[in-house]
Amino acid sequence: MRRRVLPGFGLSLGYALAYLGLIVLLPLAALAWKASGIGPHGLVRLLSAPRTLAALRLSIGGAVVAALFNVAIGLLVGWVLVRYRFPGRRLLDALVDLPFALPTAVAGIALSTLYSPNGWVGAFLEPFGIKVAYTRLGVFVAMVFVGFPFVVRTLQPVLASLEREVEEAAESLGARRWQTFFRVILPMLAPTLLTGFALAMARAVGEYGSVIFIAGNIPMHSEIAPLLIVQKLEEFDYAGAAALGAAMLLLSFVLLILVALLQRWSNRWAEVSQ
Amino acid sequence: MTLELFRLNRRFAGFHALNDVSLAIAPGEFVALLGPSGSGKTTLLRILAGLDYPDSGAALKDGEDFLATPARERRVGMVFQHYALFRHLTVVENIAFGLRVRPWRQRPSRAKIHERVDRLLARVQLEGLGGRYPSQLSGGQRQRVALARALAVEPDLLLLDEPFGALDAQVRVALRRWLRELHEELRLTTVFVTHDQEEALELADRVVVMNRGRIEQVGSPEVIYQQPATPFVCEFIGKVNRFAVRRTSVGWAAGGWMPEGDPWEGRFAGAVAYVRPEQLRLAVPATEPAWEARLRHIYLAGSIAHLELHVPSLDQVLEVDVASEDLSRLGLQPGMDLRLAPRSAVLFAQDPAGATLEHERWIWHERDRVHA
Numbered sequence: 001m002r003r004r005v006l007p008g009f010g011l012s013l014g015y016a017l018a019y020l021g022l023i024v025l026l027p028l029a030a031l032a033w034k035a036s037g038i039g040p041h042g043l044v045r046l047l048s049a050p051r052t053l054a055a056l057r058l059s060i061g062g063a064v065v066a067a068l069f070n071v072a073i074g075l076l077v078g079w080v081l082v083r084y085r086f087p088g089r090r091l092l093d094a095l096v097d098l099p100f101a102l103p104t105a106v107a108g109i110a111l112s113t114l115y116s117p118n119g120w121v122g123a124f125l126e127p128f129g130i131k132v133a134y135t136r137l138g139v140f141v142a143m144v145f146v147g148f149p150f151v152v153r154t155l156q157p158v159l160a161s162l163e164r165e166v167e168e169a170a171e172s173l174g175a176r177r178w179q180t181f182f183r184v185i186l187p188m189l190a191p192t193l194l195t196g197f198a199l200a201m202a203r204a205v206g207e208y209g210s211v212i213f214i215a216g217n218i219p220m221h222s223e224i225a226p227l228l229i230v231q232k233l234e235e236f237d238y239a240g241a242a243a244l245g246a247a248m249l250l251l252s253f254v255l256l257i258l259v260a261l262l263q264r265w266s267n268r269w270a271e272v273s274q
Numbered sequence: 275m276t277l278e279l280f281r282l283n284r285r286f287a288g289f290h291a292l293n294d295v296s297l298a299i300a301p302g303e304f305v306a307l308l309g310p311s312g313s314g315k316t317t318l319l320r321i322l323a324g325l326d327y328p329d330s331g332a333a334l335k336d337g338e339d340f341l342a343t344p345a346r347e348r349r350v351g352m353v354f355q356h357y358a359l360f361r362h363l364t365v366v367e368n369i370a371f372g373l374r375v376r377p378w379r380q381r382p383s384r385a386k387i388h389e390r391v392d393r394l395l396a397r398v399q400l401e402g403l404g405g406r407y408p409s410q411l412s413g414g415q416r417q418r419v420a421l422a423r424a425l426a427v428e429p430d431l432l433l434l435d436e437p438f439g440a441l442d443a444q445v446r447v448a449l450r451r452w453l454r455e456l457h458e459e460l461r462l463t464t465v466f467v468t469h470d471q472e473e474a475l476e477l478a479d480r481v482v483v484m485n486r487g488r489i490e491q492v493g494s495p496e497v498i499y500q501q502p503a504t505p506f507v508c509e510f511i512g513k514v515n516r517f518a519v520r521r522t523s524v525g526w527a528a529g530g531w532m533p534e535g536d537p538w539e540g541r542f543a544g545a546v547a548y549v550r551p552e553q554l555r556l557a558v559p560a561t562e563p564a565w566e567a568r569l570r571h572i573y574l575a576g577s578i579a580h581l582e583l584h585v586p587s588l589d590q591v592l593e594v595d596v597a598s599e600d601l602s603r604l605g606l607q608p609g610m611d612l613r614l615a616p617r618s619a620v621l622f623a624q625d626p627a628g629a630t631l632e633h634e635r636w637i638w639h640e641r642d643r644v645h646a
Contacts, residue, residue: 170371188361
């Protein structure tokens with residue numbers, strides 16, 4: 001092996017693997033072990049229950065839609081923060097992190113107060129027949145809130161490193177602004193946007209605290225899968241809770257793999273560099 | 275196409291990037307904008323490309339207002355200093371970009387685009403590399419992709435910003451020759467920016483020397499080199515020896531050297547003289563006025579040798595370039611005493627306060643010694 005400036009490959013890798021095993025793999029194994037207690041019949045019954053399916057659909061579907069929304073808005077916010085200099089820019093930049101810092105329950109209560117029919121925003125939407133609090137839309141709003149910083153923060157350094165010259169080259173070659181955006185900027189950002197999407201989605205799938213306050217938790221309508229797990233725990237159905245958890249984990253995992261594959265494809269021009 | 279620029283001005287915060295710049299560029303000409311950094315050359319190029327706009331002034335292309343045309347309609351091919359290739363596109367896609375973004379009516383067919391890209395790949399000698407991404411190419415190859423991409427849209431005007439700046443010395447020289455040949459073949463009006471005077475003199479039909487937002491001199495490489503218009507051009511182009519010359523009762527003199535003639539007919543008491551290292555003659559016969567000098571160092575640099583001579587009467591060290599074989603022919607050794615005189619010099623008069631007067635120039639040549 002080549003001599004390196006900083007030695008210690010074996011030691012650091014060993015620690016990294018041991019740590020990952022302890023912190024990530026061990027709980028997952030325990031989850032799988034606990035879930036196996038339910039037995040094949042129980043598992044089929046649990047996962048084919050309409051209430052379970054509706055909750056999974058809402059958790060995962062909602063997370064995907066919320067992450068897509070976050071990608072679009074996050075790109076806009078990141079662009080504004082990186083490209084322009086205006087008074088209050090630093091403050092705005094700091095605000096982006098707020099959803100990270102706020103306890104999720106606080107966020108949930110704040111959101112449901114705002115969006116309830118007599119809340120500041122809710123009262124404004126009510127005349128149009130738009131109900132946010134205690135509906136699926138509320139779940140979506142909470143998921144957007146918690147996932148938002150991920151897209152902006154992953155995007156910012158990449159946006160900052162985009163060369164202005166490349167946009168100028170596109171323009172002088174005859175590209176219109178939208179062509180420069182869709183043919184040059186967006187493809188170059190695609191790998192990063194996908195990373196932000198994956199992070200925001202993963203966060204939203206598992207989100208519990210903020211969602212349950214605004215969702216209303218109506219079974220078959222606005223009940224999310226993590227809430228179902230908590231209910232099972234309260235009924236001392238540990239095996240059922242673990243099985244549902246494992247199912248969520250598997251679905252998220254499949255989604256993340258799909259995103260990773262897409263990301264690899266969109267980043268093919270960087271992967272092949274010598 | 276003819277390009278005429280009238281009194282262009284461009285100010286950035288506290289900095290005059292272009293100061294009353296006027297210039298005409300003839301069809302098919304190969305023009306170099308030469309100057310140190312901050313001289314405004316890149317600003318001028320960007321204004322031509324439509325990526326920047328002057329605060330005042332006008333630009334006409336074949337008599338039409340060039341500044342009113344947006345960048346994408348100017349039919350200008352721009353090669354950026356760091357190439358600005360689209361790194362997510364292959365070489366072929368990069369070259370085809372300018373054709374593919376055209377409105378549907380003006381866009382060539384797929385087959386036509388393919389054909390033109392193939393032709394350009396051959397022209398820039400990158401056949402077989404069309405499927406690669408920019409990250410898989412060397413600096414010289416990237417440069418040629420950038421050039422092919424700019425040529426693909428069939429521009430009227432080719433602009434190159436420090437085209438060889440980021441390349442290593444060998445590639446630079448090879449690419450330079452190649453670009454010159456390409457220009458001779460295509461006859462495309464070309465303007466390039468460089469801070470390397472050798473590059474400008476070797477490549478361009480006409481060199482525009484810029485300094486602090488102003489044009490110092492415009493001329494062919496020979497004129498720029500042999501008849502520099504201002505002290506700045508003397509000092510910026512090539513190497514040069516500089517020394518003071520004073521008026522005496524018998525004419526102009528500097529140490530033991532006395533240039534014959536006086537274009538100023540008695541005006542001015544002092545002048546500054548510039549002499550190029552290869553314009554200094556060694557071993558001058560004792561019958562002619564010259565400097566007594568001592569050879570201090572010899573720096574052999576391949577085909578030529580740089581000599582450092584101390585001239586006591588000027589109290590100054592002069593640099594002299596000779597062909598390497600002259601070292602042994604003249605038996606040159608450090609410590610030798612030699613007689614030294616210029617073959618030609620450029621003098622600028624100085625006012626009594628000692629300020630150099632740019633417009634009072636005297637290009638002095640030694641009289642023909644053999645027939646005199």
